[in-house]
Amino acid sequence: MSKTILVVDDDPHIGDVIGFALEKAGMQVHYAHDGQQALQKFQHTSPDLIVLDINMPEMDGLEVCREIRKTSNLPIVFLSSRDDEIDRILGLELGGDDYVTKPFSPRELVARINAILKRTQLKNLDSMTPSDALSIGKLNIFPSQHRANWGNNDITLTATEFAILLLLAQRPVQVFSRDHIMQKAYDSNVYVSDRTIDSHIRHIRQKFTDIGCESIIETVHGVGYKLASCK
Structure with a gap:
């Protein structure tokens, strides 16, 4: 069954690049361009995983993760333009499953997502x-x-x-x-x-x-x- 991925990034170009790679891998993709929209799409699309940019205006990815973790253990892969150790540690300790630094290889990102989805696949x-x-x-x-x-x-x-x-x-x-x-x-x-x-x-x-x-x-x-x- 095709997996549904919610891609959250305020840069439409990056969102399109990620979406293209995921769709090529046989996944369905929904998009959000800010934190509030991400929370709305999370509620309405029931994704299997979220690719979540950290550095967004108004509500950043870390705050979005905090809100989601109040009700869901859905896998989250963080994206960031910064490779600061504090951001990486904070993202993982908030409940992120992985952390990818921009610029990134779309193929590697898809591999990381597939690895996480494989681990979350429940048996009957x-x-x-x-x-x-x-x-x-x-x-x-x-x-x-x-x-x-x-x-x-x-x-x-x-x-x-x-x-x-x-x-x-x-x-x-x-x-x-x-x-x-x-x-x-x-x-x-x-x-x-x-x-x-x-x-x-x-x-x-x-x-x-x-x-x-x-x-x-x-x-x-x-x-x-x-x-x-x-x-």
Whole structure:
């Protein structure tokens, strides 16, 4: 089934370039040119993913993301003309799934979008079996439902955060390097920086801390990350 993408950018030319690449890849595209219009289109078009420019007048992309995250865990890919680390970290910590700096390769952007959509593709819940659930201590993960909880508390995770947590939980005693996490959480033809992985890890930790889990992911200095004891 064709996926629907909402492209939000105040530069019509950039929007057209992105739209052309997405349509060529078999996706349906809707456009918005400012933050308010983005929120309206989000409500009325029910997109599968949003490509969201950060630097827009009046309501910027970060504020749009904050509003969307109040009601939805829809995947968001940020676009920015700036490669400032603070923008990248803030965007990811607000709940963005990826961050692409302008100028960018339309082919790479489509690859990143496909990678995220692949991770968010849910199985038919009717086919879910008990073995589908993964439980370690108080941590419970349900891959078919794209759902995780700690005790009785559900955790809202983005697609990338969920993919990282599931990877660590599938081999709870293994230490994963950042490179390994990149390869598993993203398609092999998509490059992300170490700082991007660190930001996702930090965001996962904060979400679990907020519901009383003091440690969900351990840092093994000089090596990478592993799942904590989950007691």
